[in-house]
Amino acid sequence: xxxxxxxxxDAEGAVVAHTHRLGERVVKKGIVLDAEAVxxxxxxxxxxxxxxxxxxxxxxxxxxxxxxxxALDSPLLKPGRAGTGRVNLHADVAGLLRVNxxxxxxxxxxxxxxxxxxxPDYTVVAPRDMVATIKVIPFAVAGTDLAAMESAVxxxxxxxSLHPFRALVVGLVLTKxxxxxxxxxxxxxxxxxxxxxxxxxxxxxxxxxxxxxxxIAEALRALLAQGAELLLVAGASATVDRRDVGPAGVxxxxxxxxxxxxxxxxxxxxCVGRIGEVPALVLPGCARSPKANGIDLVLxxxxxxxxxxxxxxxxxxxxxxxxxxxxxxxxxxxxxxxPTRCLHRRGAPSARR
Numbered sequence: 001x002x003x004x005x006x007x008x009x010d011a012e013g014a015v016v017a018h019t020h021r022l023g024e025r026v027v028k029k030g031i032v033l034d035a036e037a038v039x040x041x042x043x044x045x046x047x048x049x050x051x052x053x054x055x056x057x058x059x060x061x062x063x064x065x066x067x068x069x070x071a072l073d074s075p076l077l078k079p080g081r082a083g084t085g086r087v088n089l090h091a092d093v094a095g096l097l098r099v100n101x102x103x104x105x106x107x108x109x110x111x112x113x114x115x116x117x118x119x120p121d122y123t124v125v126a127p128r129d130m131v132a133t134i135k136v137i138p139f140a141v142a143g144t145d146l147a148a149m150e151s152a153v154x155x156x157x158x159x160x161s162l163h164p165f166r167a168l169v170v171g172l173v174l175t176k177x178x179x180x181x182x183x184x185x186x187x188x189x190x191x192x193x194x195x196x197x198x199x200x201x202x203x204x205x206x207x208x209x210x211x212x213x214x215x216i217a218e219a220l221r222a223l224l225a226q227g228a229e230l231l232l233v234a235g236a237s238a239t240v241d242r243r244d245v246g247p248a249g250v251x252x253x254x255x256x257x258x259x260x261x262x263x264x265x266x267x268x269x270x271c272v273g274r275i276g277e278v279p280a281l282v283l284p285g286c287a288r289s290p291k292a293n294g295i296d297l298v299l300x301x302x303x304x305x306x307x308x309x310x311x312x313x314x315x316x317x318x319x320x321x322x323x324x325x326x327x328x329x330x331x332x333x334x335x336x337x338x339p340t341r342c343l344h345r346r347g348a349p350s351a352r353r
Contacts, residue, residue, distance in 0.1 A: 001052055001058050001139065002052065002053045002055065003051075003053075004050065004051075005049070006048060006049055006051045008047060011041075014049075014053045015031070015033075015052040015060075015139045015140075016037075016049065016050075017029065017052060020041065022043075052139040052140065054139075058141065059141050061136035061138070061139050061140060062084075062085060062136075063082070064136050065082050065086055065087040066087055067146060067150060068134050068146070068149055069089065071153040071154060072159050074160040074161060074162065075162070076093055076095070077090065077091060077160055078090050086136070087133070088130050089131050089134075090128050090129060091162055092162075093127055093162065093165075094127055094164065094200060095164040095165050096124060096162070096165070096301065096304035097121070097123045097124075097161075098122065098162075098163065099120065099160060100157055100158065100159045103157065104116055106152045107149050107152050107159070110145055110149045111142070113136060113138055113141045114141050115134070115135050115137065116133070116134050117132065122300070124300055164304070165199050166304075167201055168199075168200075168201040168302070169202055169204060169227050169230070170202065171203075171204045171223030171224070171226065172189065172204070172206040172233075172234065173208075173220060173231070173233045173249075174189070174206055175208075175209055175210065175211035175234070175236045175245070176210060176236055177211045177236035184288065185208075188234050188287070188288045190290075191287065191288060192206075199300065201303060204226055204227075204228060211236045211237060212245055213249045214252065216248075217249045220253040220275065230278065230281075230302060231278055231281070232281050233280070233282045234288070238269050238285045239284075241260075242271065244282075246282035247271050247282055251273075253280075254275055255273050255274055255276070256273055257271060257272070258272045259313055259314075262294050262316060263316055264317075264321075264322065265294070265320065265321055265322065266294065267284050267286055267294015267295055268294070269284040270282070270283065270284045270294055270298065272308065272313065279302055281295070281298065283295055292323070294316075297316060298313070
């Protein structure tokens with residue numbers, strides 16, 4: 001592609017680089033000049049214009065963007081119309097977006113003439129949300145580069161996959177200890193219901209029980225009998241070991257513990273188990289808050305039908321340091337306070353998350 005000043009007598013068929021306002025007529029940036037537009041420019045006193053002229057084999061900006069969008073086609077993603085060298089991809093349904101970073105990097109490294117920008121991997125999207133934008137930087141892409149981009153997209157795993165959320169039925173067990181305020185229990189229910197409904201699920205009436213292994217197991221079995229497809233245990237005191245009462249209740253109900261702890265803060269003390277094929281999570285204390293924390297990352301994957309076992313959780317460390325929340329003790333001050341785990345052992349509700 002050639003770019004620069006072009007005499008009007010040679011300008012027909014060139015692409016205008018800048019918008020020209022000619023009285024009642026506007027010659028817009030990016031249009032291909034025809035004889036009428038050239039005549040209007042001449043009447044306005046122009047003798048030359050800054051424009052781009054395509055070389056043989058070059059592909060115009062809109063066609064280039066549309067071709068790459070078509071190559072990136074994926075189920076449940078829909079490309080918009082090409083305009084000004086741009087095509088946007090939108091989600092058809094609510095779900096969890098997976099992005100193949102290596103594939104996008106390979107495409108963007110072919111040439112600086114065309115770029116693809118995406119949402120981060122594992123982003124929650126709603127219907128009609130934009131998930132990616134394809135933008136041609138100049139007014140054309142060399143045909144050889146465009147073919148290389150299409151080949152890069154076609155090879156190997158797809159660049160995108162959108163995993164729709166399933167409308168899971170969720171059961172919640174809340175345990176009690178002396179001194180636990182009713183308002184704390186109510187806020188836990190409210191935050192949990194909002195999370196579940198936000199992922200298209202529904203929450204069964206929560207069950208309350210003593211903070212002990214046998215009552216937790218009994219409540220879990222009752223929720224399973226009601227059709228729960230996902231089980232949550234919100235303990236009155238934070239879980240500090242795989243053998244603590246919350247995980248022990250899962251095991252006593254016929255389940256197993258898959259993983260304890262996660263490299264996400266807040267949310268370190270999550271415990272992931274299952275009873276048969278039904279996931280059973282013992283929640284960290286931060287799950288009482290509606291603010292983003294580690295439980296959101298796990299729930300999103302489960303509702304999307306994606307694995308959320310030990311290996312998946314252990315890979316959440318990059319990006320796992322979430323924004324500071326209204327924690328009882330901010331991270332920056334925790335080293336100055338004596339350990340509080342002994343309070344938990346004496347039966348007092350723990351503030352650990």
